[in-house]
Amino acid sequence: MRGEFQIIADFFAPLAAGAPGAEGLRNDAAVFDAAPGHSVVVTVDAMVEGVHFLSDDPPGSVGRKLLRVNLSDLAAMGARPVGYLLAAAFSKRIDDPWIQAFVDGLAADQRDFGVHLFGGDTVSTPGPLTLSLTAFGDVPVGRALPRAGAKAGDLVYVSGTIGDGALGLKALRGDLENQSEADTAYLAGRYRLPTPRVALGQALSAQGLATAALDVSDGLVADLGHICETSGLAAEVEAAKVPLSTAAERVLGRDPGLRAAVLTGGDDYELLFTVSPDRAAEVADLAARLGLPLARIGTMQPGAGVRVVDDSGRPLDLPRAGWSHF
Amino acid sequence: MRGEFQIIADFFAPLAAGAPGAEGLRNDAAVFDAAPGHSVVVTVDAMVEGVHFLSDDPPGSVGRKLLRVNLSDLAAMGARPVGYLLAAAFSKRIDDPWIQAFVDGLAADQRDFGVHLFGGDTVSTPGPLTLSLTAFGDVPVGRALPRAGAKAGDLVYVSGTIGDGALGLKALRGDLENQSEADTAYLAGRYRLPTPRVALGQALSAQGLATAALDVSDGLVADLGHICETSGLAAEVEAAKVPLSTAAERVLGRDPGLRAAVLTGGDDYELLFTVSPDRAAEVADLAARLGLPLARIGTMQPGAGVRVVDDSGRPLDLPRAGWSHF
Numbered sequence: 001m002r003g004e005f006q007i008i009a010d011f012f013a014p015l016a017a018g019a020p021g022a023e024g025l026r027n028d029a030a031v032f033d034a035a036p037g038h039s040v041v042v043t044v045d046a047m048v049e050g051v052h053f054l055s056d057d058p059p060g061s062v063g064r065k066l067l068r069v070n071l072s073d074l075a076a077m078g079a080r081p082v083g084y085l086l087a088a089a090f091s092k093r094i095d096d097p098w099i100q101a102f103v104d105g106l107a108a109d110q111r112d113f114g115v116h117l118f119g120g121d122t123v124s125t126p127g128p129l130t131l132s133l134t135a136f137g138d139v140p141v142g143r144a145l146p147r148a149g150a151k152a153g154d155l156v157y158v159s160g161t162i163g164d165g166a167l168g169l170k171a172l173r174g175d176l177e178n179q180s181e182a183d184t185a186y187l188a189g190r191y192r193l194p195t196p197r198v199a200l201g202q203a204l205s206a207q208g209l210a211t212a213a214l215d216v217s218d219g220l221v222a223d224l225g226h227i228c229e230t231s232g233l234a235a236e237v238e239a240a241k242v243p244l245s246t247a248a249e250r251v252l253g254r255d256p257g258l259r260a261a262v263l264t265g266g267d268d269y270e271l272l273f274t275v276s277p278d279r280a281a282e283v284a285d286l287a288a289r290l291g292l293p294l295a296r297i298g299t300m301q302p303g304a305g306v307r308v309v310d311d312s313g314r315p316l317d318l319p320r321a322g323w324s325h326f
Numbered sequence: 327m328r329g330e331f332q333i334i335a336d337f338f339a340p341l342a343a344g345a346p347g348a349e350g351l352r353n354d355a356a357v358f359d360a361a362p363g364h365s366v367v368v369t370v371d372a373m374v375e376g377v378h379f380l381s382d383d384p385p386g387s388v389g390r391k392l393l394r395v396n397l398s399d400l401a402a403m404g405a406r407p408v409g410y411l412l413a414a415a416f417s418k419r420i421d422d423p424w425i426q427a428f429v430d431g432l433a434a435d436q437r438d439f440g441v442h443l444f445g446g447d448t449v450s451t452p453g454p455l456t457l458s459l460t461a462f463g464d465v466p467v468g469r470a471l472p473r474a475g476a477k478a479g480d481l482v483y484v485s486g487t488i489g490d491g492a493l494g495l496k497a498l499r500g501d502l503e504n505q506s507e508a509d510t511a512y513l514a515g516r517y518r519l520p521t522p523r524v525a526l527g528q529a530l531s532a533q534g535l536a537t538a539a540l541d542v543s544d545g546l547v548a549d550l551g552h553i554c555e556t557s558g559l560a561a562e563v564e565a566a567k568v569p570l571s572t573a574a575e576r577v578l579g580r581d582p583g584l585r586a587a588v589l590t591g592g593d594d595y596e597l598l599f600t601v602s603p604d605r606a607a608e609v610a611d612l613a614a615r616l617g618l619p620l621a622r623i624g625t626m627q628p629g630a631g632v633r634v635v636d637d638s639g640r641p642l643d644l645p646r647a648g649w650s651h652f
Contacts, residue, residue, distance in 0.1 A: 029369035043355035046413040087458035127453015132413035
């Protein structure tokens with residue numbers, strides 16, 4: 001087995017090549033400069049094998065998902081991603097080919113999202129593979145997207161489509177029947193490789209459009225619940241307006257009982273945000289400019305809690321409020 | 327068992343109370359501002375139960391050590407610590423009293439070092455308790471302490487005393503014979519609660535004194551080897567000048583064979599730095615001002631590698647170059 005220094009030099013140093021402040025990972029700490037007049041935004045997420053990802057997930061997608069989950073947190077703040085630190089506790093089964101595939105996945109995402117590895121720590125563990133990734137970026141001072149600023153009457157929007165991640169996990173576990181291979185591949189791909197809405201977050205910040213925003217990681221209902229709590233409001237969501245992918249629509253067509261999984265399942269990494277109703281046209285313009293659907297799914301109201309209603313206005317009975325790994 | 331949100335609200339949110347940008351840990355990401363004209367410095371370290379700390383270590387010291395190890399990395403860059411993120415994978419045995427003691431330890435160090443918790447992630451693991459901590463701080467642009475700038479003829483200095491951490495671990499494992507209780511407690515304390523040399527790092531940066539610097543985590547010889555490699559030089563260290571605590575002196579008096587463990591054992595978290603010989607008086611002044619011994623232990627020379635010599639100039643035979651957990 002290579003030592004820690006050799007693993008860093010052989011596999012991870014190339015990921016730091018584009019970041020002068022990372023000094024080729026030879027230092028224990030890295031230096032970077034936020035753009036002038038910008039605050040720094042930091043976030044961390046951890047993943048444990050067997051809890052947050054499957055042991056037979058492709059190593060490349062494991063690293064990319066962890067990076068993307070963090071970039072999604074930056075997006076929810078309106079931040080521009082700059083770089084990341086990686087702490088990896090490698091179990092005995094992790095060999096050179098695994099690490100190489102893991103690193104190749106990160107390298108691909110570094111190119112796509114314009115970020116670099118700035119540093120990290122690699123240790124060994126007698127337990128399952130455990131990874132934690134800290135991402136950092138910057139945002140103009142005072143322009144970080146708020147979580148607590150929604151007002152009664154604000155419109156609730158969500159980007160992309162909801163439920164693919166939760167259904168993708170079910171598909172990977174073989175819990176979905178009569179699935180086409182193409183739909184399974186699509187949903188599994190959405191679970192393994194979510195798309196952080198980085199450009200959307202930055203645009204919402206630049207235009208000052210969102211009164212509250214976060215990314216949907218715990219589930220649409222639970223995350224909207226967070227906005228309600230911090231803003232001291234209720235929210236009503238029209239179930240029929242929650243945007244679904246074609247693959248997810250086909251799953252719900254066969255098994256309408258899975259709607260709850262879609263609404264509460266989590267792992268979407270879409271942005272959920274509230275907007276004053278007089279600025280709805282700007283949201284439509286932004287969607288067109290980014291080529292990203294932004295669906296109006298409900299409204300903020302006085303009160304507390306999240307209510308999801310069907311076409312006739314009757315509240316849906318949702319068995320659980322959100323996704324918790326703990 | 328409490329859920330993740332409840333654990334954060336009950337135990338960790340109080341640690342974020344002094345950091346407005348942490349927003350009470352209700353956001354997935356946190357915001358902070360480096361001082362004007364300052365770069366941001368980031369570092370991460372991970373610890374696994376049974377690998378980096380002992381299962382029966384007091385929970386308070388586990389958290390504090392992880393924080394201090396990271397603050398030591400910031401000190402080695404000359405940075406002012408600002409805050410940290412914590413990713414914790416809790417095993418089943420971790421209960422409320424454990425978390426409370428862990429948090430109490432962090433709270434004590436937050437007061438001592440002027441830092442705050444800005445965010446984190448808590449997950450569950452079927453394996454051993456695994457923690458990773460990302461610390462961040464700032465340093466005036468261009469003033470981060472270099473690792474690669476040593477010149478031939480530069481003097482090699484180290485702060486505090488060397489070897490206490492390695493001997494402390496041996497003492498805790500019962501590997502030291504005829505120890506007094508007081509010496510065991512002192513050495514164990516140095517192992518469990520190293521003192522990051524934050525003020526020293528900032529002073530070296532402010533005065534532009536160090537041509538290269540790092541903190542001694544892998545062992546004095548291995549870490550000086552890092553300076554040699556990156557500076558393209560050799561180093562000669564006089565073993566008799568390596569500063570020892572009274573407790574360590576007594577251990578070596580009984581068992582001189584432990585000198586190698588002192589020189590290569592690691593876990594010291596003292597600063598090791600090189601200084602141009604014409605500035606030696608400034609180092610002495612700085613030591614007096616900080617009330618921290620700064621010992622001149624050797625010189626940088628043309629060539630490669632680290633040589634440790636005894637009183638008569640004969641090289642010591644050191645069995646291993648450094649400490650590796652991997």
